[in-house]
Amino acid sequence: MKKRFVLWSLLGFGIYALLLGLYLFQWSEFGVPEAYKGTAADPETFMTPRELELTEEYSRYRYFLSFLGQPLEWLLYLGIMLMGASVVFKRFSEGVSRFSAIQIPIYVLLLSTISWFIMFPLDYIKRKLSLHYGISTQSFSSWMRDEIISFWIGFAIMALLITVLYKLMKWSQKRWWLYAWLLMIPFFVFMMYLQPVVIDPLYNDFTTLQDKQLEDKILTLADQADIPADRVYEVNMSEKTNSMNAYVNGIGSNLRIVLWDTTLNRLQEDEVLFIMAHEIGHYVMNHLYWNLIGAIVAAFFGLFFAYHLMNFVVSKWGRKWNFHKVSDIAGLPVLFLILSLLSFAASPIELAVSRQAEKAADEYAIQMTQDKEAAVGSFQELTVNGLSEVNPPALVKYLRYGHPTMMERIYMLEQYDHKKK
Template sequence: MKKTFLLWTGLGYIAYASFVLLYLFVWSDSGIPPSLQGSAADPAVFMSEREQILSQEYSTYQNLLYLLALPVEWIIYTFILVFGLSRTLKKAALHKLPLYVLFLSAVTWIITLPISYISRRLSLDYGVSVEPFTKWIRDNLVSFSLSTLLMIFAAFVFYWLIRRSPERWWLYAWLILVPFMAFLMYVQPVVIDPLYNDFDRLSNPELEESILQLADEAGVPAERVYEVNKSEETNALNAYVNGIGDNLRIVLWDTTLNRLGEDEVLFIMAHEIGHYVKNHLLKSLFGVLGGSLLGLYALYRLLPVVIRRWGEAWKVGGVSDIASLPVVLLLLSLFTFIAQPVEMAVSRQAEQAADEYAIDLRPDKEAAIGAFQQLTVSSKSDVAPPTLIKYLRYGHPTMLERLSMLIEEREGS
């Protein structure tokens, strides 16, 4: 079984990698439609020739890395199972769940860390990232620590529920997940986000007053605007509204403040305010919870089938055996991948609605076009990405679509 696994995994990955290379470098066509050439949506209008080349290269290499890395997590979990390493980890952890989760998380993190580093090097080489190695590794360690603690908690609840209620654990797990996800959304702006960056009140009081006035017009209960020091790690631009209740925050990256004019910043903020007004944060939460319910039920149905079929070969004692955790994580990762195109499509619709709201709130089409063009230049984004990449990676409409909409709005006004 082990030799067969290695053989077919190797051959399968070679075939997959060959398809990815052909798709990105031969088959995909991300050119600008003739009708939009020479318009504000054409990179040749707002980028130099050198910038266009770098943006295309950077986007292509990042897409290549993403697609090549996509099955790596599945391979890791399957390798651990096929070679009986899950039971070995359980013995090394003295059958203690927290230690077992820590060991499993550490193995996965260490193996995938080079992929993250390659992505960082690409960003540095193409001038998108400026993050020092010390901060990059620190942020990775913080993310590893947080995700491991959450996984320990989730695994403890998961196996406790399975032992207490073998037929209804999936429903009880979901009922626990509902308030937990709401709690995470509530504390993220004040507990989690500050672990990565420093947040201060907006340094420009006049701009803050304009943004708060814009928020007041839209009915957003904000009392201040926060500025985050992202310039220590990136040249990209961004802004967002997150949190719920009295932890709601309007946040601007300092790179956005440094690169955009006031009218462009106000359009970007109008877009973010649109997410709040249209309840996209709550809708996103409900979507995650709905997907989680389906995922947990699918896990309830499939996990026993997989364990019955391969559990003995993998040295996994049963569904309630903590050595089954790689099976659980493998199935959940596959469910997430299957749902990803749907999630991205819903997100793109929400982003388009926020764009349309921003145009109504701040009907300065030139500022909007300028903001989107600067976002493209700073992040070296592909204006018209390949179709597969759009459906798998793009939670926003492509810049070609966003700029095209603004051009139509401008011409129709």
């Protein structure tokens, strides 16, 4: 059984990688449709031939590595079950303590550690690719520091959630998914409140914006949108990346307007103001809260389907895999596998909704600033700076893009008519 799993996994993953490579490197065209030729969305109008070549190369390799990760994660969880590693983790944790409040975090730590080590080579290759094409500037020690921080933050959150979840499973075999969902609602809100002031500063240094004139202009935009902010934060990202970004996150008193220093260094002031108007648009249209509602709704259906699928797996393969009830912690990899598959199935819908929200924020920003030149220029610079493919293959767009393509965004801004709107 174990040998067959290894052989079929290697064969299946190899065929998948081959087909993926053919799709990205042979069957997909990265060109610009005729209707967009010569417009501001045509990269030939604002990129050099060498930049165009690097963009296509980098995009193909980046997409290839990105699509490899998902099935590798599924095989990882399935392999842990079939190889008996999950039962070993469970017995070890039971040998450490007789209390489930200690056993479960130990099990989660073992599972998280083995998962991290197996996925590490792929993450390292992604880093090397980013370095090779000049996107990342981060040293290995700094990158490892961020990896370790992410690991322990992820473990702490996951250990808490899984401990509570399995307590609920033992307490109520039929309603645990509903009670877990109800507890997830305040947890999501708490994490939104906590993220800007506790978690984000663990990775980067945040300071108030040094350019006070620019800060006043951004706060004026924020005031027009009724955003309760009295300062703009600047984060030092140039030590890690050449990419640019800006965002508004947090809720209540922890709301923050944040600019990466790379954005400040590479864009003109009017272009920065357009980018900030875009982020302000998300706040004005309540996208932060709609994201929260979306996460709550997704959690409801995810837990509901996970409840039924876990019962099915236990009855079908539980004895073979040495876990005999849903509340047995040895079945956690199965739960992770189910949730990952459900998340993947829902991702096209979630990404489509996200693309619409981003388009609405672009429209809000151009209405607010009424500076078409700055709007187009900012996205052109983002394209060049990040080696972003303006017209990715359809599969990439619908399974990976939470924003409209750069071609769609730039063309919309160039054609935007303020008077009609």
